[in-house]
Amino acid sequence: VSTSFAELRSAPNSSYASAEAGRQRAGHLWSSLADVCNLLQIAPGSASADRDIVFQHVQFKAGQRIFTIGQPFDMLYIVNSGFLKTVLLDDAGNEQVLGFPMKGDLLGTDGIHQKKYASEAVALTSCDIVMVPFKILTSLSRRYPEMEMALYSAISRELVREQVMLNMLGSLSAEARVARFLMSLSERFSAMGYSGKEFNLRMTRQDIGSYLGLTLETVSRTMSAFDRMGFIAVDGRAVVLKEPQTLRTLRRLPPSKAKAKKIAVESDIIAPSEKALAA
Amino acid sequence: VSTSFAELRSAPNSSYASAEAGRQRAGHLWSSLADVCNLLQIAPGSASADRDIVFQHVQFKAGQRIFTIGQPFDMLYIVNSGFLKTVLLDDAGNEQVLGFPMKGDLLGTDGIHQKKYASEAVALTSCDIVMVPFKILTSLSRRYPEMEMALYSAISRELVREQVMLNMLGSLSAEARVARFLMSLSERFSAMGYSGKEFNLRMTRQDIGSYLGLTLETVSRTMSAFDRMGFIAVDGRAVVLKEPQTLRTLRRLPPSKAKAKKIAVESDIIAPSEKALAA
DNA sequence: CGTTCCCTTGAAATATTTCAATTATAGTGG
DNA sequence: CCACTATAATTGAAATATTTCAAGGGAACG
Numbered sequence: 353v354s355t356s357f358a359e360l361r362s363a364p365n366s367s368y369a370s371a372e373a374g375r376q377r378a379g380h381l382w383s384s385l386a387d388v389c390n391l392l393q394i395a396p397g398s399a400s401a402d403r404d405i406v407f408q409h410v411q412f413k414a415g416q417r418i419f420t421i422g423q424p425f426d427m428l429y430i431v432n433s434g435f436l437k438t439v440l441l442d443d444a445g446n447e448q449v450l451g452f453p454m455k456g457d458l459l460g461t462d463g464i465h466q467k468k469y470a471s472e473a474v475a476l477t478s479c480d481i482v483m484v485p486f487k488i489l490t491s492l493s494r495r496y497p498e499m500e501m502a503l504y505s506a507i508s509r510e511l512v513r514e515q516v517m518l519n520m521l522g523s524l525s526a527e528a529r530v531a532r533f534l535m536s537l538s539e540r541f542s543a544m545g546y547s548g549k550e551f552n553l554r555m556t557r558q559d560i561g562s563y564l565g566l567t568l569e570t571v572s573r574t575m576s577a578f579d580r581m582g583f584i585a586v587d588g589r590a591v592v593l594k595e596p597q598t599l600r601t602l603r604r605l606p607p608s609k610a611k612a613k614k615i616a617v618e619s620d621i622i623a624p625s626e627k628a629l630a631a
Numbered sequence: 632v633s634t635s636f637a638e639l640r641s642a643p644n645s646s647y648a649s650a651e652a653g654r655q656r657a658g659h660l661w662s663s664l665a666d667v668c669n670l671l672q673i674a675p676g677s678a679s680a681d682r683d684i685v686f687q688h689v690q691f692k693a694g695q696r697i698f699t700i701g702q703p704f705d706m707l708y709i710v711n712s713g714f715l716k717t718v719l720l721d722d723a724g725n726e727q728v729l730g731f732p733m734k735g736d737l738l739g740t741d742g743i744h745q746k747k748y749a750s751e752a753v754a755l756t757s758c759d760i761v762m763v764p765f766k767i768l769t770s771l772s773r774r775y776p777e778m779e780m781a782l783y784s785a786i787s788r789e790l791v792r793e794q795v796m797l798n799m800l801g802s803l804s805a806e807a808r809v810a811r812f813l814m815s816l817s818e819r820f821s822a823m824g825y826s827g828k829e830f831n832l833r834m835t836r837q838d839i840g841s842y843l844g845l846t847l848e849t850v851s852r853t854m855s856a857f858d859r860m861g862f863i864a865v866d867g868r869a870v871v872l873k874e875p876q877t878l879r880t881l882r883r884l885p886p887s888k889a890k891a892k893k894i895a896v897e898s899d900i901i902a903p904s905e906k907a908l909a910a
Numbered sequence: 911c912g913t914t915c916c917c918t919t920g921a922a923a924t925a926t927t928t929c930a931a932t933t934a935t936a937g938t939g940g
Numbered sequence: 941c942c943a944c945t946a947t948a949a950t951t952g953a954a955a956t957a958t959t960t961c962a963a964g965g966g967a968a969c970g
Binding site: 557558568573589 | 947
């Protein structure tokens with residue numbers, strides 16, 4: 353089931369590579385409007401009949417930026433293949449990871465407001481990206497109402513996704529955040545037709561930590577703990593989900609219970625398999 | 632300068648009042664398209680000439696819900712006056728505060744995607760809200776391109792606002808979050824023509840804490856600390872900003888410095904005014 | 911004028927970070 | 941192809957920020 357995840361994963365994470373931002377070279381592929389609708393999981397409606405409009409693809413290598421903060425906005429991007437991260441940069445140049453776009457995701461919508469991109473997108477692996485000029489999209493909206501709704505819907509979905517993240521950062525423990533992160537990846541891989549049970553992380557612990565509002569050490573420790581508890585098997589970037597249901601519902605290791613376990617372990621009265629949990 | 636903030640502020644915070652959700656009574660006011668553009672701070676363009684379309688207002692009292700999670704989406708709302716909070720509810724019924732909309736803010740855009748509202752809006756004070764049927768807005772978009780852009784722009788702005796919140800929750804200390812929250816309120820009050828220096832909080836410490844990913848006690852303590860340090864004067868919900876510049880740039884009390892101060896205080900070698908900071 | 915909710919403050923508990931050292935992994939160039 | 945270097949991941953121990961628990965006082969509302 354799981355397709356070859358053994359692609360390159362260079363991601364040199366070069367902090368200030370805005371020089372290399374932009375198009376690497378003219379892509380060789382083109383997509384029709386129907387292709388794009390399909391990628392975005394939109395019912396194409398009558399718009400799919402439009403054969404006049406095609407969209408160019410561009411390829412990016414790991415580490416390259418699709419667009420950068422402040423760059424004039426005129427284009428939306430749709431991921432056709434590959435994995436990316438979107439980030440905000442503070443004045444000190446520190447990255448705040450906002451998300452990990454993959455196949456079917458729409459990028460760049462945050463640029464509409466100020467006519468400049470508010471975040472930047474970095475390729476974590478080789479990527480194939482469809483370029484969609486915003487002007488063309490709005491003109492299509494006028495001709496095909498279902499395209500209009502699709503665009504609103506895509507942006508609205510992004511909004512909801514961020515709301516869920518805010519909720520997560522505002523209310524969940526480190527364990528719960530990591531657990532949900534893994535499940536979210538799992539679901540997205542499944543939706544793409546890959547295995548939701550076994551997959552490779554494309555981002556560093558640092559990236560995950562930034563995304564979840566945690567330090568990389570906490571992420572590492574939490575994953576190791578999940579491994580010891582038998583919820584997952586983790587080896588570097590390779591992850592196997594063994595108890596998805598546990599991960600899905602994990603909110604926090606109940607403090608009272610945890611305390612009880614700790615005491616129990618100290619007095620050696622519980623099974624060794626449970627010691628890992630309290631350790 | 633500061634207008635009468637001494638309105639009612641009941642906000643009984645009644646957790647499950649979905650029964651009272653919806654329109655309180657038919658409003659007596661109506662807005663033209665030009666009024667709406669003005670409220671949203673949009674250049675009206677040719678659309679303002681359209682006198683055929685008017686939008687109804689509705690009044691809400693503190694504690695009432697403008698819309699609730701899961702309710703079928705067909706309407707956007709624009710705040711004409713009053714203060715609200717938008718919240719997410721988890722399965723246990725706990726509120727996660729997403730924002731504090733006020734005059735000029737657009738509500739309900741998160742409902743576009745699933746055709747159901749993803750969050751709910753609760754009045755914190757009496758509110759006057761303009762109802763804008765989404766269908767009418769999209770039909771206007773087709774007639775007036777500047778209306779189309781205005782709508783995209785408003786949603787995009789919301790997206791950026793949430794990104795900034797994610798950054799805040801992911802990377803800032805409790806002190807920095809509270810400081811930025813106060814400055815953000817200040818700027819919004821200023822933009823509305825009120826005093827940005829002195830204002831009343833319309834939300835509880837609980838609400839602020841939820842919004843900032845902190846407990847209400849931490850919010851209270853942090854504000855008290857700012858007061859002791861002379862950055863603000865706080866008395867319940869009344870706030871006076873005394874050193875906005877300090878608040879604006881506050882990232883975290885530098886640990887090394889804080890430690891130095893602590894030691895200094897313990898050995899009684901620094902000025903009393905500085906003791907508050909280390910205490 | 912009592913009841914309820916809200917705010918403040920302290921002290922102890924605890925989750926998470928920070929600092930530091932070690933091992934693994936991937937990409938580079940001889 | 942191998943060694944070399946830089947980046948990434950793991951883990952421990954100590955430091956620290958924030959939460960939790962608890963109690964008292966204050967403001968608002970009916």
